Amino acid sequence: MWSLLKKEWTYNSFTLVILLLVSSVTLPLITSLTEEQFTFDAPLTHLLVMVMLFFMMHNRFLEKRSRLIRLLPLSARRQAVARLLFQAPLCLGVLAIYAVDLCIYLPPEKAEWAIYRWLTLGSLAIAANAVLAITFDLWPDQGREHHRGKALLTVAFWLFLLAAALLYREDEFLNGHSGIVSYFYFTSIGVLLQYGIALILSLVSIDSYCKRTGYYS
Amino acid sequence: MTPAFEIKGLIKRYSEFQLGPLDLTLQPGIVLGYIGPNGSGKTTTMHCMTGLVKADAGDVHIFSRPNNPNKPQWKLDIGYVGDAHVFFERWSGEKNLRFLSQFYPNWSHERAAILAKRFDLPLHKQAKDLSTGNRVKLSLVAALAHSPKLLLLDEPTAGLDPVVRTEVLDTLFEILEDGERAIFYSTHILSDISRLADELAFLHDGQLTLRAGKDNLLDTWRTITFKLNQPLPNLAAMVDHRQEGNDHQIVSSNFQGTLEHLKQLSAEHVREGRMSIDEIAVHILKTAKKE
Numbered sequence: 283m284w285s286l287l288k289k290e291w292t293y294n295s296f297t298l299v300i301l302l303l304v305s306s307v308t309l310p311l312i313t314s315l316t317e318e319q320f321t322f323d324a325p326l327t328h329l330l331v332m333v334m335l336f337f338m339m340h341n342r343f344l345e346k347r348s349r350l351i352r353l354l355p356l357s358a359r360r361q362a363v364a365r366l367l368f369q370a371p372l373c374l375g376v377l378a379i380y381a382v383d384l385c386i387y388l389p390p391e392k393a394e395w396a397i398y399r400w401l402t403l404g405s406l407a408i409a410a411n412a413v414l415a416i417t418f419d420l421w422p423d424q425g426r427e428h429h430r431g432k433a434l435l436t437v438a439f440w441l442f443l444l445a446a447a448l449l450y451r452e453d454e455f456l457n458g459h460s461g462i463v464s465y466f467y468f469t470s471i472g473v474l475l476q477y478g479i480a481l482i483l484s485l486v487s488i489d490s491y492c493k494r495t496g497y498y499s
Numbered sequence: 500m501t502p503a504f505e506i507k508g509l510i511k512r513y514s515e516f517q518l519g520p521l522d523l524t525l526q527p528g529i530v531l532g533y534i535g536p537n538g539s540g541k542t543t544t545m546h547c548m549t550g551l552v553k554a555d556a557g558d559v560h561i562f563s564r565p566n567n568p569n570k571p572q573w574k575l576d577i578g579y580v581g582d583a584h585v586f587f588e589r590w591s592g593e594k595n596l597r598f599l600s601q602f603y604p605n606w607s608h609e610r611a612a613i614l615a616k617r618f619d620l621p622l623h624k625q626a627k628d629l630s631t632g633n634r635v636k637l638s639l640v641a642a643l644a645h646s647p648k649l650l651l652l653d654e655p656t657a658g659l660d661p662v663v664r665t666e667v668l669d670t671l672f673e674i675l676e677d678g679e680r681a682i683f684y685s686t687h688i689l690s691d692i693s694r695l696a697d698e699l700a701f702l703h704d705g706q707l708t709l710r711a712g713k714d715n716l717l718d719t720w721r722t723i724t725f726k727l728n729q730p731l732p733n734l735a736a737m738v739d740h741r742q743e744g745n746d747h748q749i750v751s752s753n754f755q756g757t758l759e760h761l762k763q764l765s766a767e768h769v770r771e772g773r774m775s776i777d778e779i780a781v782h783i784l785k786t787a788k789k790e
Contacts, residue, residue, distance in 0.1 A: 357571050
């Protein structure tokens with residue numbers, strides 16, 4: 283098991299470094315090219331990064347690799363623990379990306395407030411994400427309905443972010459200091475919404491899964 | 500005798516397809532070919548058995564153990580090769596096998612090495628660099644190295660060109676011909692399994708249409724040609740019928756009964772011909788489709 287963990291973590295860490303680089307380099311590059319404060323560019327870049335993360339976290343394990351692990355003579359519980367461990371570096375990575383963005387772009391006068399929010403939402407997001415990932419992996423059926431549900435959830439989330447960014451990019455209050463504040467504001471709400479919904483769905487499906495497979499017996 | 504597997508009332512529903520209710524049992528040492536066209540439910544059956552998919556109803560027991568995901572000991576008795584051959588791509592074949600060996604107490608590195616040699620498999624190569632044929636071979640080595648009592652093969656040679664497919668199957672059958680284990684082999688290409696199978700189960704549109712011993716099928720099915728100077732009534736066990744004037748050619752699933760009937764009809768120039776198992780299977784599947 284250790285060899286598998288080591289491999290997954292190495293892979294994840296490598297991917298995260300790339301994601302961090304993308305996140306950290308692309309944003310200032312766009313700013314310098316456009317000579318504008320953040321309004322709309324940051325969410326777009328971040329969107330790209332998060333979409334990549336999402337697909338990496340869920341699809342990778344959901345498909346082939348998940349099948350390999352599911353066929354091993356491990357109990358469902360041990361498989362869940364294994365997946366939780368796989369996800370750990372990625373969850374930390376999500377936080378790291380936010381941290382890098384914050385350090386680079388946040389106006390100093392807003393730092394305390396934003397970091398507090400970041401920590402709260404980040405923790406929630408990580409917890410929910412882990413549950414989401416595990417649920418997707420352990421979902422008894424990996425059929426079309428399942429994929430459709432997952433895709434809808436993702437699309438809804440990003441549409442929300444995009445709409446919010448478009449609607450409020452000119453807002454004086456939110457953009458008064460920096461567009462990044464409004465960006466983080468809506469990203470946070472979006473993340474919370476997505477994971478809130480996912481958490482409820484996960485809990486419901488985990489409960490039903492456990493009942494059906496005799497977890498409680 | 501404890502069955503290798505026992506499926507009772509298995510049902511799996513999808514939006515446009517339902518498998519079952521399916522009842523199927525396999526005794527140890529028997530090779531059962533699971534034959535059906537694409538989309539008939541073969542893979543769904545395998546997935547329900549291995550726990551990759553949760554059935555909506557019914558039970559699956561592997562050597563008397565329910566396929567409960569929380570008590571995975573039943574998986575130790577299974578060797579499974581599906582249509583997707585999944586590995587850690589940047590690991591060598593050897594490292595992939597070493598990883599899998601940790602989960603199977605009966606795993607024999609020696610057996611894995613012997614199998615790899617017989618398959619002429621380059622174990623030092625990373626999985627991503629293996630050809631499709633070699634990936635199939637690696638899957639087979641992984642499925643056989645712990646000497647499972649039940650081998651589930653779900654179209655393992657899908658996607659291989661005929662030359663590689665024959666090569667893989669020849670080696671596989673040589674290995675499996677010891678008759679020690681139960682084998683459940685699903686395919687839509689009957690020639691893949693006809694050599695090895697003891698029994699055949701035919702699946703159409705999620706329903707088991709026929710299960711019979713291969714020898715029994717070979718003994719009872721015949722093509723019969725004859726002349727008849729009157730309209731042909733509906734003969735018992737007649738599966739297929741062609742006519743040119745007074746010349747008839749029929750396929751019968753019970754040739755002795757049919758010959759008896761033809762005798763009563765005073766048919767002339769009656770000749771019977773043996774059929775290959777492939778020909779029989781085609782007629783069984785065609786009939787199922789018509790019904």
